[in-house]
Amino acid sequence: MMQHAPHIGQSGPVIRQLNDAAINRIAAGEVVERPASAVKELVENAIDAGARRICVDIADGGKTLIRVTDDGCGMAPGDLPLALARHATSKIDGSDLLNIHSFGFRGEALASLGAVGRLSVTSRAAGHEGAEIAVTGGKVGAVRPAALNGGTIITLRDLFHATPARLKFMRTDRAEAQAIGDVIKRLAMAEPSISFTLRDVSGGGEGRQTFRADAETGDLFDALHARLARVIGRDFADNSMRIDAERDGFHMTGCAGLPTYSRGAAVAQYLFVNGRPVRDRMLIGALRAGYMDVLSRDRHPVAALFIDCTPQLVDVNVHPAKSEVRFRDPGTVRGLIVSGLRHALAEAGHRASSTVAAGTLGAFTPEPAGARVYQMDRPSAQARAASYAAQAPGFADMTGTYSARAEPAPDDAPAPAADTPLGAARAQVHENYIIAQTAEGIVIVDQHAAHERLVYERLKRQMEGHGIAAQALLIPEIVDLSDADCATLTDAAADLAALGLSIEPFGGGAIAVRETPAILGNVDARALLLDVLDELTDQGGSDTLRARIDAILSRMSCHGSIRSGRRMQADEMNALLREMEATPLSGQCNHGRPTYVALKLSDIERLFGRT
Ligand SMILES: Nc1ncnc2c1ncn2[C@@H]1O[C@H](COP(=O)(O)OP(=O)(O)OP(=O)(O)O)[C@@H](O)[C@H]1O
Numbered sequence: 001m002m003q004h005a006p007h008i009g010q011s012g013p014v015i016r017q018l019n020d021a022a023i024n025r026i027a028a029g030e031v032v033e034r035p036a037s038a039v040k041e042l043v044e045n046a047i048d049a050g051a052r053r054i055c056v057d058i059a060d061g062g063k064t065l066i067r068v069t070d071d072g073c074g075m076a077p078g079d080l081p082l083a084l085a086r087h088a089t090s091k092i093d094g095s096d097l098l099n100i101h102s103f104g105f106r107g108e109a110l111a112s113l114g115a116v117g118r119l120s121v122t123s124r125a126a127g128h129e130g131a132e133i134a135v136t137g138g139k140v141g142a143v144r145p146a147a148l149n150g151g152t153i154i155t156l157r158d159l160f161h162a163t164p165a166r167l168k169f170m171r172t173d174r175a176e177a178q179a180i181g182d183v184i185k186r187l188a189m190a191e192p193s194i195s196f197t198l199r200d201v202s203g204g205g206e207g208r209q210t211f212r213a214d215a216e217t218g219d220l221f222d223a224l225h226a227r228l229a230r231v232i233g234r235d236f237a238d239n240s241m242r243i244d245a246e247r248d249g250f251h252m253t254g255c256a257g258l259p260t261y262s263r264g265a266a267v268a269q270y271l272f273v274n275g276r277p278v279r280d281r282m283l284i285g286a287l288r289a290g291y292m293d294v295l296s297r298d299r300h301p302v303a304a305l306f307i308d309c310t311p312q313l314v315d316v317n318v319h320p321a322k323s324e325v326r327f328r329d330p331g332t333v334r335g336l337i338v339s340g341l342r343h344a345l346a347e348a349g350h351r352a353s354s355t356v357a358a359g360t361l362g363a364f365t366p367e368p369a370g371a372r373v374y375q376m377d378r379p380s381a382q383a384r385a386a387s388y389a390a391q392a393p394g395f396a397d398m399t400g401t402y403s404a405r406a407e408p409a410p411d412d413a414p415a416p417a418a419d420t421p422l423g424a425a426r427a428q429v430h431e432n433y434i435i436a437q438t439a440e441g442i443v444i445v446d447q448h449a450a451h452e453r454l455v456y457e458r459l460k461r462q463m464e465g466h467g468i469a470a471q472a473l474l475i476p477e478i479v480d481l482s483d484a485d486c487a488t489l490t491d492a493a494a495d496l497a498a499l500g501l502s503i504e505p506f507g508g509g510a511i512a513v514r515e516t517p518a519i520l521g522n523v524d525a526r527a528l529l530l531d532v533l534d535e536l537t538d539q540g541g542s543d544t545l546r547a548r549i550d551a552i553l554s555r556m557s558c559h560g561s562i563r564s565g566r567r568m569q570a571d572e573m574n575a576l577l578r579e580m581e582a583t584p585l586s587g588q589c590n591h592g593r594p595t596y597v598a599l600k601l602s603d604i605e606r607l608f609g610r611t
């Protein structure tokens with residue numbers, strides 16, 4: 001080994017003071033990881049400078065050129081050398097690191113960029129002449145006069161040319177350009193009143209504009225909403241709930257997508273703390289928890305949430321790229337997010353996303369109607385058949401709680417009243433879909449999915465009230481299992497009993513099921529037990545007891561649901577519609593699939609070319 005350590009001679013290790021160039025390169029390595037991190041630093045500086053317009057030009061994925069032009073306050077010629085010096089900043093005086101109101105505070109970014117690329121700064125502040133300064137080979141040059149009307153232009157060429165090792169880690173131009181676009185979009189969401197443009201000028205010339213968001217006007221929320229529509233897409237804006245919640249000094253605003261507008265990966269989750277885009281595991285976890293009831297594990301909510309608090313309650317100085325934060329009281333923030341989202345979801349009630357209808361219309365339209373945003377994947381017909389096979393209750397035991405309003409028979413039903421958004425049932429087709437006429441058009445309800453949600457909500461209500469009523473089986477069902485599975489269930493036996501499922505060990509790797517939840521009616525106890533076992537095995541990670549219970553109830557309700565294939569009478573169907581209207585979250589089943597699709601008359605007319 002010794003021959004590989006040339007600096008350690010016989011006289012032992014020598015401690016040396018590194019020179020500034022080496023120190024700067026090491027520090028820069030933490031701040032500037034790739035072109036996108038350089039863009040982030042430069043755009044944040046422009047925002048801190050009060051810019052109204054920010055233009056970013058890049059070439060070759062930012063590897064050969066990054067140029068950020070802003071119309072902010074600029075810098076006086078005399079300040080330019082300081083701006084490039086390490087630990088020099090105009091943003092804090094160093095007396096209170098817990099009172100930071102700007103993106104920047106370290107006085108580190110420009111010095112770092114100068115150490116890893118060819119940097120030049122041209123700037124002009126009000127009342128001063130324009131001037132420029134450049135760093136080459138780590139050496140800061142002299143300040144020279146330059147022509148500029150105002151604001152600042154920062155140019156960074158040949159990033160990492162002096163650190164070939166880093167250069168090797170760069171990904172393709174495309175991937176780096178995409179990361180840059182992502183950084184700009186996140187900052188653009190946080191600053192709706194600033195205009196942003198991103199141009200790819202690879203190969204010279206005017207280049208190609210790859211992103212543009214003009215300054216939004218209007219009140220704060222309108223501006224934010226318009227900006228989110230611009231950045232995330234019109235569909236998101238139309239299919240999201242407005243969020244506005246407060247708790248103990250923390251405020252959450254923003255937009256969160258309807259469950260039926262979810263994605264197959266966690267790719268569209270934008271979280272901000274005091275206007276700063278962050279990627280924080282605690283916050284992402286809270287977002288998930290907020291949707292737990294309405295999305296299955298493989299679906300991911302879309303959301304842009306802004307958490308604001310006085311700077312004293314959060315430390316932003318914990319990560320070199322400032323992308324993580326530390327809250328003084330993480331529990332409060334988590335609680336705010338989870339309860340704020342649940343509340344909004346409950347208020348959104350039976351609303352299902354319009355992309356569901358759009359997707360449906362897309363399927364009807366003879367020509368391809370563009371990309372379908374709605375990408376909810378339904379389980380295969382087989383899987384559904386299997387789950388329906390666990391047959392459910394008589395529907396009769398539910399009718400008792402329906403409003404007593406008598407619905408007329410479908411044939412001579414008058415136009416539905418405006419206070420029944422899901423309208424009057426007209427028909428049941430293929431033994432699983434209820435067609436109802438509404439004031440505005442028609443609604444198609446998936447009776448199994450809808451009923452599953454209703455049973456789930458009833459189970460939860462019982463749970464919160466006197467507990468879930470159990471019904472004893474005439475003959476206990478004996479289920480043979482592995483020893484490990486038996487142990488899992490036996491450990492949970494007390495909790496399950498509270499949920500109306502009484503089990504006990506039967507010896508020899510078997511479990512006896514003695515009682516099942518009464519709401520579910522005559523269920524296949526074996527299938528129910530196996531499903532609950534799956535849930536218990538799956539959810540090792542679920543954090544709260546409440547979350548675990550809800551997940552189990554959700555599984556159970558699937559067994560208690562009207563299966564497809566069951567014929568229903570008009571009054572039964574109407575009762576189902578009325579209960580859906582009165583039940584929170586009834587726009588989606590427990591897995592986030594829609595329970596109904598609404599088609600406007602105008603959409604139907606369009607299908608027939610009538611408009
Ligand atoms: N676009 C700009 N317009 C006006 N002044 C700027 C601009 N960019 C940088 N400056 C000035 O240069 C200083 C140094 O910038 P730099 O980004 O290195 O540090 P910082 O923003 O203060 O802190 P941080 O390292 O956390 O970003 C800033 O404090 C600011 O005064």
Ligand SMILES: [Mg+2]
Nearest residue numbers: 041045104109
């Ligand atoms: Mg900065």
